[in-house]
Amino acid sequence: MVDVTKHNFSDIFPKIEYAINTADFISIDTEFTGLCYNDSCKPSLFDSSKQRYTKLKRSVQNFTLCQIGITTFKGNVSENRYLAETFNFQLCPLPLGTCDPTFSLQASSIRFMTKYKFDFNKWLYEGIPFLNQAQEQQLRIDLENGLPFNGVDGDVDEHKLQEICSFVASWLPLAAAGDSVMVPIEKDEPVTAMYIYQADIRKRFSQIWTSLDPFGQVVVKRVDPEERENLELEFRGSDKEHQERQVLEMLGFTRVFRLLTKVAIPIVGHNLLMDLIFMYEKFHKPLPESYSQFKQDMHKLFPNIFDTKHIAHSLRNRLAHLNLHAARNLQDLYNILHSQSIMNMTLMQPSVDRASWSGNQEQIHQAGYDAFLCGCSFLRICHLLHFRNVNSMNVKACPFQAYLATVRSFCNCVNVIRAMVNHVKLNGDEPPSQRPPLIHVEVVHPGDKLIAQQLVGWFSMYGTVDIQMINQKQAVVATANFMTARDIIYQFKGHKFIKVSKYRFWEHSPLGKKVFIGSLVLASGSCILLLMNALK
Numbered sequence: 063m064v065d066v067t068k069h070n071f072s073d074i075f076p077k078i079e080y081a082i083n084t085a086d087f088i089s090i091d092t093e094f095t096g097l098c099y100n101d102s103c104k105p106s107l108f109d110s111s112k113q114r115y116t117k118l119k120r121s122v123q124n125f126t127l128c129q130i131g132i133t134t135f136k137g138n139v140s141e142n143r144y145l146a147e148t149f150n151f152q153l154c155p156l157p158l159g160t161c162d163p164t165f166s167l168q169a170s171s172i173r174f175m176t177k178y179k180f181d182f183n184k185w186l187y188e189g190i191p192f193l194n195q196a197q198e199q200q201l202r203i204d205l206e207n208g209l210p211f212n213g214v215d216g217d218v219d220e221h222k223l224q225e226i227c228s229f230v231a232s233w234l235p236l237a238a239a240g241d242s243v244m245v246p247i248e249k250d251e252p253v254t255a256m257y258i259y260q261a262d263i264r265k266r267f268s269q270i271w272t273s274l275d276p277f278g279q280v281v282v283k284r285v286d287p288e289e290r291e292n293l294e295l296e297f298r299g300s301d302k303e304h305q306e307r308q309v310l311e312m313l314g315f316t317r318v319f320r321l322l323t324k325v326a327i328p329i330v331g332h333n334l335l336m337d338l339i340f341m342y343e344k345f346h347k348p349l350p351e352s353y354s355q356f357k358q359d360m361h362k363l364f365p366n367i368f369d370t371k372h373i374a375h376s377l378r379n380r381l382a383h384l385n386l387h388a389a390r391n392l393q394d395l396y397n398i399l400h401s402q403s404i405m406n407m408t409l410m411q412p413s414v415d416r417a418s419w420s421g422n423q424e425q426i427h428q429a430g431y432d433a434f435l436c437g438c439s440f441l442r443i444c445h446l447l448h449f450r451n452v453n454s455m456n457v458k459a460c461p462f463q464a465y466l467a468t469v470r471s472f473c474n475c476v477n478v479i480r481a482m483v484n485h486v487k488l489n490g491d492e493p494p495s496q497r498p499p500l501i502h503v504e505v506v507h508p509g510d511k512l513i514a515q516q517l518v519g520w521f522s523m524y525g526t527v528d529i530q531m532i533n534q535k536q537a538v539v540a541t542a543n544f545m546t547a548r549d550i551i552y553q554f555k556g557h558k559f560i561k562v563s564k565y566r567f568w569e570h571s572p573l574g575k576k577v578f579i580g581s582l583v584l585a586s587g588s589c590i591l592l593l594m595n596a597l598k
Contacts, residue, residue, distance in 0.1 A: 502537075
């Protein structure tokens, strides 16, 4: 696994580009500074796809990515193996121009990353910058207007700048045209400060020109008006190149993201809905208000997305012998699929060779390592499904495109946790809900009141539940599976405090009751009119 920081990004980029352009498929994983921005963003079993997108959008806009892992898989059919190149990118937004991103840190997420030995120093000191399209456009405007450093004014010591200007003002009357002097600036000054000092001196004194010597020190030269004009013309030409270099440097990881969108090969992740929303917001453009617009855009960016969480969930009954239902997370799924018993089920399972890898990099919840686990799990599932009904004597090494045809039904289906639907479809209509019917709860005695936390305490012992209060005497309960719903209805039948039954919209919803009564009134009125016309 190659750890990529802002210090080695430029050197490694050609290798990253080649790995992406030659891959059969790519797996990804991300780590971020928070998961749920506030209580209104918490997932609920009552959430529709649109509601979940709105919640995730709000959280993603307030947090940032701190790490992204990419593993490219290139197959060799003749040797029945895949070469996996893993890159672990440290990411940290940087200020430049008027672009000065802000983001939140969620204590639980930071504690989680600390538990798995996340290197916060490397993140903050060596993180690669990134921009979306809107930020890139604003940066170019700032550079055109000569405002490249507004976001980093903290690097500049105003008292020091005044001292430098005083030094130049005292030297200038004694200098002849062509004379130069080095400005006394400490070597440990930030690079951005050096450029600001240089630009500011040039603006304040029309008889001089400034430049940086090979050692990064500011040199002031006295020039005549004609030479000054020629130098400014020359600078404007070279400044365009300098601005492009600045933009390229600030784009950082966005360059890798744009490579991913160009190759149009399968992108694989595990429970990756939030990963996709983060990538859209941070590397593409601000998230749209419309959920359908987000789906359309995402499908254009990545036309072939596979979610191993959704695939494993969908196959847990069809491939019950694999024990996939026991996989609580990505590491569990990888361990199950790579257990000796499953390895012996199908012959000719392709091997995976890891390039540039050392043993101490196998750390769960490092984005690069998780991306590798995800890609390997996807490959193993593809092989098991492809040869599921094939005689062992006919099993042979096959190209990745053959695997891809086998799992095509799972393409662009992305898992959703704790919602009305268990997945979303990025290139089509939303799937129907597979959740059990809602449960209606009401008090038995008119003088009693329902307490949401008490209901949670009663019902959660049978499984995952969410509660919505209709009023003080009625509530609706959503359950994660049919067994939980069945057990709650059965166990609370004849309860002395509450009455539990299946929820019926027309009977239990205040809106449903109004619509139902209105329909009756309208129907009755129509009948009366028809009868009157008949009598006439």
